[in-house]
Amino acid sequence: MAEIESLFVTRLYRAALGERGGIDVAELEASCLAIAEDDEAGQAWCEENGYPGYTSYASLDDLPWRFPIFKDLEAVLDAHVAAFAEDLEFDLGARKLKLDSLWINILPEGGTHASHIHPHSVISGTTYVAMPDGASALKLEDPRSARMMAAPPRVKAARREMRPFIYVTPAVGDVLLWESWLRHEVPMNMAEDERISVSFNYAWA
Template sequence: MFEAKKAVSLFPTTLWLFQIPAEVHGRINAELKRKLNELIAAASDENHVGGWQTEHDLHTLPEMQELTVHFLNAVDDVLDAITTTNRNVKITGCWANIGPPGSGHDSHLHPNNFLSAVYYVSVPMGGHQITFWDPRHQTRIMAPPVNETNVTNSDYANMQVQEGMLILFPAWLVHSVPENAGNDTRISISFNINFTDFSDDISAPNWQPDLPTHPEG
């Protein structure tokens, strides 16, 4: 009887997690809450039902400048990790999500972007999760019973989040937000980025890609 020498994961879906230190995110979040309360007060009431979102240019506000610098540094880290030589990216959208108790967000993705991100301003207990869904729909066709769920046998993952946390993920990755079961409002900031000159610099057909050899192969 031979045992598997090792498990090899091909084509992993990678998310990048950052935590802005408390002394920094405390200041950023306090300023953001103050500004967002202003925006909420100025918005029409019907927009508040089941949650509320700002316009998609939030990153242009002075109150967002410090967080935006941290976000773009995190993007740089991701571009380093995937070793891309094209570093010309821009924020294509940024908005705040205001989620009162009972609100959630259905499954969705962020089309026509390369990376998406979410940053947490206010996280009540009971509203501290985001769900990511396995993009390989065909894996759901067989679901043998298991003793415990883990990343090898699940088609979704609930990630625990906290204030000051920044999660970057592929824009194509489907995600949702469970209902806020807490007593306070959940506040998060969403970002999208894309390559600045995608159509000119990247989109040409790639006729002869270099096929990688897996390091374990």
């Protein structure tokens, strides 16, 4: 009898931030909005590069040092990332995964974030601060796509693990983690209100 097994699994971690420490999401949202309003360098970078809305990615690289709420967030994320690394069965030796970068994303109606990966990192992720009705899901791409060559498309009712793209709609206060080589994007935000998130990378320190 034929035997079929799944190989080379792609893992996606999803949990509530509060499972591993308390974070006031309302305070986090207020901080994101206040920082965006004051960060003239970030605003200028977004305008120069055609980035819709606001990101602190190119302007502020020390949010946990500047703002206590982000320092608290780092401690909670450390615990989630450690749990995910254990599930992935990483052999980290005497080293550990350490927060390498953390930034704010504020995406207005009509805004998108094109498909990309996070080089030089091990685990990447996002925690969700404001997700109004109609806000974009996270779109994840099968990492084998470039190697499928002449493969036919999948049937519409294909099992979730067989689909070329997966859409994940997080709730406010959720954290999603994935290995940094996994290509992902944020499709157009159809909500009238802003979609606010905080993204981050962990490197092998």
